[in-house]
Amino acid sequence: MSRVVEFTEYGGPEVLKIVDVVVPEPAADEVRIAVKAIGLNRAESMWRHGNYVEPVLLPARLGYEVSGYVDAVGADVTGFFVGDQVTTVPAFSQNDYGMYGELVLAPASAVIRHAEPLPHAEATTLWNVFITPYGALLEDGTMKKGDNVLIPAASSGIGLGTIQIVNAGGGVSIALTRTSAKREQLLAAGAAHVIATEEQDLVAEVMRITDGKGADIVFDPVGGPTFAKLISASAPGATLFLYGALSDEPTSLPLLEIIPKKPIIRGYNLFELTTDRKRLEAATSYILAGVANGTFKPTIARTFAFDDIVEAHRHLEKNQHFGKIVVSV
Structure with a gap:
């Protein structure tokens, strides 16, 4: 029993x-x-x-x-x-x-x-914490060294794992959180920058951090009305991953920005990796090595x-x- x-x-x-x-x-x-x-x-x-x-x-x-x-x-x-x-x-x-x-x-x-x-x-x-961003960002080389990566819901387990994956791959982790209450914790967890989206202008802050370029990658578990701002904060040709649907509200798209910016909007699900034994073995080996040497915690x-x-x-x-x-x- x-x-x-x-x-x-x-x-x-x-x-x-x-x-x-x-x-x-x-x-x-x-x-x-x-x-x-x-x-x-x-x-x-x-x-x-x-x-x-x-x-x-x-x-x-x-x-x-x-x-x-x-x-x-x-x-x-x-x-x-x-x-x-x-x-x-x-x-x-x-x-x-x-x-x-x-x-x-x-x-x-x-x-x-x-x-x-x-x-x-x-x-x-x-596994969920680290395989999710590993599969999207590192496995096929989507993220390049120096890429600016926006991480909504950064204080979640996957958000914190994404900060570490981005840092390990040489990217610039930009953590998004609603208020400044968790700012110091996110910086201590490795975030290069933190934006409190209810207290700061999200788009203006991203442009300031990236010297006007915008984010190269967005890794978003939320969707909803804020997604339009994430597109506005992105560089032309940026890749935006949607791997969750935490918002109950519709996800709107600013068409007049999408047309000239030509972003890549991708749905993402870690099952495409975890159900492939060879890919799973490579991911778990990478993550366990990072745990052993202190890169991932x-x-x-x-x-x-x-x-x-x-x-x-x-x-x-x-x-x-x-x-x-x-x-x-």
Whole structure:
């Protein structure tokens, strides 16, 4: 038996319930994991609301990222042994697997073995945080040395990971945050510049920082009405990634600027990388090397107990945390 989190209706954090289930032996391509820590993602909040990039089938499980120990392996699975420390990466549908639980099944293709063990709370904050910007900015060389990169929602887990990825690739990280309350924290986290978008003129500040050129790349998880300002703050031919939809408002496009500037607007999803084994191996090797030498360090905003999963999701949706929220199991 295992305690897991599920929901039978869409809604706020209160729809999440901890229930007892029987976790079967792993199938031929699965690994069973005794979970020690869970990393929360905004995608899981959207999933809980039934507002995601794929239909959510009720009753539903949820969760992409955990750290723990291998409890059992399927017959055809190689490279994993009982007792190995492992983590999971977002590389599957939450209709098929949900990682919020004490004992869970995961597809072997989404499991990473840690040759050098890490504290579980830290290990479960690595992949979404760093693979997301790595795949967009570094993997195919989109970002060049010296490129100015705008990072909206910079105090989120992925935002902080993006600052570090940009810095590692020789770019100039320009962190966007609503107020100046987190300015010093963002500078301490490595941001070259910080703009408080509710207190400063976003476009004017970007132009000042870039000597009138504008941003070369925008890595945006928000969309909504501010996206038009991001285009205005971009250089001609800039690449703007949309990898999330945190805003509930329509995303407008300033056509009279798009026509002469000819920006590249790209939707981005880390699954295109994480579901390709060779690309995933290259990404995780790069990130683990960066963790080992101190280049990459995830930031844990707050840790909740497993029994407090509802409160953890409430905290997630306040959008006031700095870093990644972790649940201890």
